Amino acid sequence: xxxxxxxxxxxxxxxxxxxxxxxxxxxxxxxxxxxxxxxxxxxxxxxxxxxxxxxxxxxxxxxxxxxxxxxxxxxxxxxxxxxxxxxxxxxxxxxxxxxxxxxxxxxxxxxxxxxxxxxxxxxxxxxxxxxxxxxxxxxxxxxxxxxxxxxxxxxxxxxxxxxxxxxxxxxxxxxxxxxxxxxxxxxxxxxxxxxxxxxxxxxxxxxxxxxxxxxxxxxxxxxxxxxxxxxxxxxxxxxxxxxxxxxxxxxxxxxxxxxxxxxxxxxxxxxxxxxxxxxxxxxxxxxxxxxxxxxxxxxxxxxxxxxxxxxxxxxxxxxxxxxxxxxxxxxxxxxxxxxxxxxxxxxxxxxxxxxxxxxxxxxxxxxxxxxxxxxxxxxxxxxxxxxxxxxxxxxxxxxxxxxxxxx
Amino acid sequence: xxxxxxxxxxxxxxxxxxxxxxxxxxxxxxxxxxxxxxxxxxxxxxxxxxxxxxxxxxxxxxxxxxxxxxxxxxxxxxxxxxxxxxxxxxxxxxxxxxxxxxxxxxxxxxxxxxxxxxxxxxxxxxxxxxxxxxxxxxxxxxxxxxxxxxxxxxxxxxxxxxxxxxxxxxxxxxxxxxxxxxxxxxxxxxxxxxxxxxxxxxxxxxxxxxxxxxxxxxxxxxxxxxxxxxxxxxxxxxxxxxxxxxxxxxxxxxxxxxxxxxxxxxxxxxxxxxxxxxxxxxxxxxxxxxxxxxxxxxxxxxxxxxxxxxxxxxxxxxxxxxxxxxxxxxxxxxxxxxxxxxxxxxxxxxxxxxxxxxxxxxxxxxxxxxxxxxxxxxxxxxxxxxxxxxxxxxxxxxxxxxxxxxx
Numbered sequence: 067x068x069x070x071x072x073x074x075x076x077x078x079x080x081x082x083x084x085x086x087x088x089x090x091x092x093x094x095x096x097x098x099x100x101x102x103x104x105x106x107x108x109x110x111x112x113x114x115x116x117x118x119x120x121x122x123x124x125x126x127x128x129x130x131x132x133x134x135x136x137x138x139x140x141x142x143x144x145x146x147x148x149x150x151x152x153x154x155x156x157x158x159x160x161x162x163x164x165x166x167x168x169x170x171x172x173x174x175x176x177x178x179x180x181x182x183x184x185x186x187x188x189x190x191x192x193x194x195x196x197x198x199x200x201x202x203x204x205x206x207x208x209x210x211x212x213x214x215x216x217x218x219x220x221x222x223x224x225x226x227x228x229x230x231x232x233x234x235x236x237x238x239x240x241x242x243x244x245x246x247x248x249x250x251x252x253x254x255x256x257x258x259x260x261x262x263x264x265x266x267x268x269x270x271x272x273x274x275x276x277x278x279x280x281x282x283x284x285x286x287x288x289x290x291x292x293x294x295x296x297x298x299x300x301x302x303x304x305x306x307x308x309x310x311x312x313x314x315x316x317x318x319x320x321x322x323x324x325x326x327x328x329x330x331x332x333x334x335x336x337x338x339x340x341x342x343x344x345x346x347x348x349x350x351x352x353x354x355x356x357x358x359x360x361x362x363x364x365x366x367x368x369x370x371x372x373x374x375x376x377x378x379x380x381x382x383x384x385x386x387x388x389x390x391x392x393x394x395x396x397x398x399x400x401x402x403x404x405x406x407x408x409x410x411x412x413x414x415x416x417x418x419x420x421x422x423x424x425x426x427x428x429x430x431x432x433x434x435x436x437x438x439x440x441x442x443x444x445x446x447x448x449x450x451x452x453x454x455x456x457x458x459x460x461x462x463x464x465x466x467x468x469x470x471x472x473x
Numbered sequence: 474x475x476x477x478x479x480x481x482x483x484x485x486x487x488x489x490x491x492x493x494x495x496x497x498x499x500x501x502x503x504x505x506x507x508x509x510x511x512x513x514x515x516x517x518x519x520x521x522x523x524x525x526x527x528x529x530x531x532x533x534x535x536x537x538x539x540x541x542x543x544x545x546x547x548x549x550x551x552x553x554x555x556x557x558x559x560x561x562x563x564x565x566x567x568x569x570x571x572x573x574x575x576x577x578x579x580x581x582x583x584x585x586x587x588x589x590x591x592x593x594x595x596x597x598x599x600x601x602x603x604x605x606x607x608x609x610x611x612x613x614x615x616x617x618x619x620x621x622x623x624x625x626x627x628x629x630x631x632x633x634x635x636x637x638x639x640x641x642x643x644x645x646x647x648x649x650x651x652x653x654x655x656x657x658x659x660x661x662x663x664x665x666x667x668x669x670x671x672x673x674x675x676x677x678x679x680x681x682x683x684x685x686x687x688x689x690x691x692x693x694x695x696x697x698x699x700x701x702x703x704x705x706x707x708x709x710x711x712x713x714x715x716x717x718x719x720x721x722x723x724x725x726x727x728x729x730x731x732x733x734x735x736x737x738x739x740x741x742x743x744x745x746x747x748x749x750x751x752x753x754x755x756x757x758x759x760x761x762x763x764x765x766x767x768x769x770x771x772x773x774x775x776x777x778x779x780x781x782x783x784x785x786x787x788x789x790x791x792x793x794x795x796x797x798x799x800x801x802x803x804x805x806x807x808x809x810x811x812x813x814x815x816x817x818x819x820x821x822x823x824x825x826x827x828x829x830x831x832x833x834x835x836x837x838x839x840x841x842x843x844x845x846x847x848x849x850x851x852x853x854x855x856x857x858x859x860x861x862x863x864x865x866x867x868x869x870x871x872x873x874x875x876x877x878x879x880x
Contacts, residue, residue, distance in 0.1 A: 309716050
């Protein structure tokens with residue numbers, strides 16, 4: 067009775083093995099860069115060989131001018147607009163990406179790659195370390211947002227694309243967008259950073275640290291060597307996900323959606339069962355997450371976000387990150403997002419204005435919290451459509467030949 | 474290197490044993506109610522024998538009119554204004570309680586008892602179950618805020634006090650204050666609920682559920698039977714505390730206090746060490762907490778808060794909880810408290826106004842978050858002093874004979 071919460075996590079060997087296979091043999095296209103093309107990492111080491119797993123949608127035009135790079139968030143991956151190979155669920159941004167959608171795959175060539183440090187085929191802690199024949203575990207150097215972006219640039223080179231039409235993403239994806247605009251300004255025609263910041267706040271680092279400690283406190287984490295021992299720190303990872311998930315939602319939305327409603331009962335049980343719907347919901351979020359995500363990747367990718375502080379590379383003056391940029395920016399925040407509040411986006415706007423950049427800013431009114439960037443929020447959809455349509459005309463990208471007419 | 478975080482928790486057998494001893498043989502006064510005086514619990518059972526551990530400060534006057542009952546918060550205890558017997562630290566409310574303080578022990582007789590379900594001597598899950606001779610563990614019925622208050626009323630009866638001059642407390646202590654005012658209106662001359670609510674929000678239940686799952690996910694929790702097995706779920710409890718601690722502070726205070734400052738280093742280590750001061754601080758909070766608190770008590774007391782919904786006992790109409798009350802109320806909230814925001818206090822005020830009660834309300838401007846009720850916040854101190862002085866004059870309580878003159 068008392069341990070019903072995470073008992074479903076006891077027998078995950080199948081799912082764990084699936085995740086392990088996905089790390090080396092993903093259900094995605096891959097580019098395997100040879101040892102002669104290593105990734106130069108901020109940690110001061112060269113990572114080789116580097117594998118990048120990615121998905122594409124639509125067709126690259128002859129001028130190679132219509133490519134949109136989508137950068138995924140902490141627990142996202144490259145499966146933006148197709149059925150996920152592990153969960154069987156729809157792509158994570160199908161509201162935004164597809165035929166007739168704002169990021170219209172009838173018009174644009176859309177690329178999304180799994181980040182370095184991830185677990186869906188790009189080199190990460192679950193990937194086989196060629197030096198040992200075993201998963202890297204914590205032998206993988208700590209990854210930064212800039213490392214992720216450098217790897218993406220190698221993929222873009224692989225396609226022979228000089229300039230991306232757009233780089234877009236929310237949350238950690240937005241951090242990558244900002245890093246792209248700073249590192250490769252001539253390669254980004256327009257940029258769409260959503261619900262993000264140029265640096266991770268103390269509170270956000272704190273929540274990430276709780277998640278990492280939850281993982282590391284699980285004895286089945288085994289110092290990161292769980293795969294070799296046939297273990298999985300699923301309970302610790304589930305707790306980490308539960309804590310994080312609260313931060314993705316607003317207090318208002320939780321109140322509206324769950325309030326103090328009881329789960330399939332008319333009175334409290336006077337026990338530690340999931341009496342309240344919010345408890346049941348959170349447990350479900352925890353238990354489904356561990357079926358698709360690698361615990362060590364969770365450590366690496368949260369760490370990358372914590373380390374992110376774009377101004378640090380420019381003597382602490384954020385505006386210098388964008389000096390002379392010709393990139394067009396559209397910055398979006400959400401009124402109820404307390405993880406990356408509007409004040410974070412305003413700091414980006416101030417820096418861009420100080421750089422004389424072309425920038426528009428939309429604060430979308432919604433009670434859906436940080437996760438609004440993933441949801442069907444009409445003002446977000448309309449903003450993205452308007453910004454991209456206008457930029458595409460400026461870039462001379464032909465309209466979709468057979469628009470699907472999806473509003 | 475990777476497991477430095479909570480390694481200090483490995484050898485806590487001494488601390489664990491100390492906690493166990495404190496549960497049955499506390500460094501406090503105790504009242505041991507016989508089996509003929511059981512506690513009637515909301516779970517529908519009679520708990521006997523009931524032990525209540527408490528501290529008092531000052532002297533009860535001849536009219537027994539100067540008693541102040543202080544109700545402690547989630548992880549607090551009866552050691553309000555004396556050195557804590559386990560941690561050796563000062564009492565948790567010495568800013569507020571003592572000679573010349575707003576709750577002036579030269580004037581008032583101050584009582585604080587450990588709550589039912591706690592671990593400092595009042596009957597709780599670490600106490601010996603007389604039926605088995607072993608700690609109750611999860612065999613203790615689930616406790617509610619009303620159960621805590623019923624037990625306190627038994628203690629007040631024990632002192633022969635008909636009417637308390639004041640019932641005061643913050644956070645969960647404030648929930649008890651409101652329950653006192655609703656259950657025993659004629660026994661509460663004035664009430665001071667601080668940073669509290671008449672019901673726990675969905676978001677707050679969610680954070681508590683994360684904490685409970687962190688404890689239960691620790692294999693050393695052992696279904697709650699850890700004491701008998703010589704174990705302690707210290708890692709799970711530390712993670713629970715870390716997550717909770719974030720919610721006690723405001724984003725602004727975290728930014729001001731820690732920002733992105735590094736801990737004893739000039740550059741990030743590219744590791745999972747506690748590079749950032751906030752990480753180090755949180756780990757410290759987690760590791761010191763487990764030395765003084767029982768994991769099962771954490772489950773029980775968080776559950777009591779989650780179950781609290783005062784209006785539920787009054788057909789959902791909160792105002793009916795206070796119909797005809799003569800108690801004088803002073804409700805206090807803090808601008809930066811996002812766990813029990815001012816809107817929660819306003820709901821109390823609306824209900825009290827609808828009941829025609831005597832009520833004042835102060836929203837204190839501070840960036841210290843929920844924990845402000847524990848801190849030296851001048852406006853809180855001044856508000857409390859003014860409210861109590863005025864009420865004491867109305868009650869005819871003599872001024873302190875030898876005021877210490879502490880401002």
